[in-house]
Amino acid sequence: MERKIRVLIAKPGLDGHDRGAKVVARALRDAGFEVIYTGLHQTPEQIVSTAVQEDVDAIGLSCLSGAHMTLFPRVVELLRERGADDIIVSGGGIVPEEDVPKLKTAGIAAVFGPGTPLKDIVEFHKKALRKR
Amino acid sequence: MSEKEARERRRWETETYKRACAQSQERKKRFMTTSSVDVGALYTPDEKFDYLSKLGFPGEFPYTRGVHPTMYRGRLWTMRQFSGFGTAEETNRRYKYLLEHGETGLSVAFDYPTLYGHDSDDPRAVGEFGKCGVAISSLRDMGILFGGISMKGVSTSMTINGPAAIVWGFYLAAAEKQGAKLSQLRGTIQNDILKEYIAQKSYIFPPHPSMRLIVDTFEFGSRSVPQWNTISISGYHIREAGSTAVQELAFTVGDGLAYVDAAMERGLRIDDFAPRLSFFFNAHNDLFEEIAKYRAARRIWAKEMKSRGAKSPRSLLLRFHTQTAGCSLTAQQPENNIVRTTIQALAAVLGGTQSLHTNSMDEALALPSEKAVKIALRTQQIIAHESGAANTIDPLGGSYYVEWMTDYMEEQAYKYFDRVAALGGVIPAIEKGFFQQEIANAAYQYQKEIESGERQVIGVNAHCEKDKPDIPLLKMDPRGEARQFARLKKIRRERDKAKWTKALADLEKAAEGEKNVMPLILDAVKADATLGEVCDVFRKVYGEYREPSLY
């Protein structure tokens, strides 16, 4: 049986803008993925613990409040602590260009800014299968 | 439309138009608005159109053409740029900059911890300090924010909802410290919790106690701060969350009616509070659709308020602020956003807005830089003084297309009112996730139209360029957060403990009972209770809201 790719879509921090997260979740669903959605206002700890229990292949973080530089790297750090850093983490939201390389250094595999075509996000996740 | 005109129109359609289409096809199979409404090739006079009942005259029922008899010939709209970041000190400097450049009102953006009623040093605030607004945790912060700005001279709008009553308390107390009387103060608190549940999601307490706090502010305002707009019923965020124009209109006006009904249930007289209700709409790219939306909103509101027994003409007026659509801005080729914002601002002006915020070109990337904000403000000034749009009232009134669109929007809004009523009203519909689902569906549909190329967004899926944008971004003071933490510590150390304890205990009692909480909030903030502490009192009594799990 074909392996199903599972992706966690999460909203870290206090930001309540969930338009993008929901649109991406639907696009991934329509591309045949299993998408776990956390809802709003998640701490990095909740996100990582959820990712482990759900055994996801990837995490997509959405944050439009500007808190990404604190919250995104924290998720990667906690994954490392749990030995789950083979989960691919990407992020989206209002991320200034100059933050992108810093996020990549911190272990965020991709940053999807406003206007990113959904098919790019889908293609990115098709390659996100974790090794078992 | 006379019979002859109708005949002629049919002839034109079947002969001239059809022939032309047969010779060379139209550009697209389907023409649609930003909200995916089908648009016909040509609009002509509607035979049932009754000028007096549909439009009337400016400043008269049903106010379709405008709420004031002279509109912009008398006074231009208020140019009010939404602004705030970092500490109170930094934002205070930005306000002075904007006032110096001709802005006529202030509009405060708060950061997320403030919007959720947390102090800046709360663990839940990690990473969010001053990020998308200014951090205000205490009366002292508010004093700094307006340092050197005359609070009785300026009108201030504050985008605050969950903890609106408390932040308003900070403002009122700070103004009193400056020597102003409450009756002199002019401004608006957003205070619209329903759209938080529906779209923006910065809620704290469950719906029923939230409505109680809102009605408390209505009551207190009409008695003590009579020039203050105690609510700004907002469609802006509903639209940003991905709704259509019709949904924005229907859900917003529907929310407004829900507030009116709640206040009347409490026994408030409609003409006492209704004149202080104000609205806040989005301005998206589709010029005509947006103009029709504002016109329909005014007409629906006037009719509905009349049917609820409003006697004072001021109760019938839908006065509104407009902000151009943040969600329409692109991170690609950001300079193009100046053009988008211009079209959107023009829509707001042609639609008769009372005040306007124009977005800065860099907002899809970060908080706006000083230069970008200035261009945005200048855009309004050019529309006001160069475009001619402010010379006459409702210049598009009578446009066959705009009148058709206005009627269409009104009709669709009433359909939504019926659906919401069938679900038991606005709050039950929120709890069932109705609005949230409708908006999420519309947002996905819009995105799919972009993906398929049916909808073109310049720079995103058409006329794309490889170059990365090169615009200067705002730098925040990196030591601001530490300064704020120190200030909070100092306040907690130095305040009069006995006074503080009593104020919070009295407030808790009031929250449990039925007495208006506003005076007790004022006592608490004057006793240097912080935002988080006051909100914790309400959290304890009312609990916290969790949204239905829909996606």
Add this chain to the structure above:
Amino acid sequence: MEIVERLLKGDAGAAARLISMAEDEDPRAVKALSALHAHTGKAQIIGVTGPPGAGKSTVIDQAVKVYRKKGCKVGILAIDPTSPFTGGAILGDRIRMQQHSTDPGVFIRSMGTRGWTGGLSKGTASAIKILDALGMDPIIVETVGAGQSEVEIVRSAHSVLIVEVPGLGDDIQAFKAGILEIGDVFVVNKADREGADKAVAELRAMLETCQEPRAWAPPVLKASARDGAGIGEVVDALDSHFAFIKQSGAKDLKDRASAEREFMEVLRDRLAKYITEKVVRKGEFDALVERILRRQLDPYSAAEKLLEPIEKGK
């Protein structure tokens, strides 16, 4: 089997991985599951069903609080429908339960139905086993809540909790008709809403009139899961039911039936695999299907023909 050892030591990550492997029908999962078998059979398995919008997830969220206070470790399997067209799914039930996500004594797993009808996902039985071996007790299975198909839940669960809600209209009547017989505990959620008492009375009346008398009379309770009111009683009722079936011998019968069914399923799978891989020559199966399609052969004779050599061999 390193993964089994880790799981038995309480490693949530190992359990999570094994559930994925079982769902994806990874051959390695079979080995692990057989190694785990001896460590299972301890937990109370609770099925939770009810119409969409009744607040199943919220009820579970609050019940977890009660169980945690009693010192129980709780496993939750939340099942959502998979789209039959794309194979994708958005699994969002756990939104309601995220306050427990960092509690090491709670394990929440979202599962898609993946084309499985009957309200329970294909990997559910394996996932239940895995959580059982991880030491979770109870294990709560939240179904899709799509109506009649919920009857399937009875097959896996010791106790079935039905969540109802006042004022859902006609849908609920149809729903009720299908679930009366499978419910062991009923709860009318959102009890602060108008019509809650009426809903309770209706349910009680229906239970009395539509049913054969049962040794266990299902209680009909009221709760408001939003603030947790009444959930303690729901958990008490589930405890009583479990004690009752243990004492009456009904649990043994259920467990026996489950074991039998599981064994039969494994056997059927293995046999089908054996036949299609070992007995049938390459291309022969397709050829037989073709002949059946053309009405040159009937499926019974075709099966007979295939099995002949095996039956002879015994």
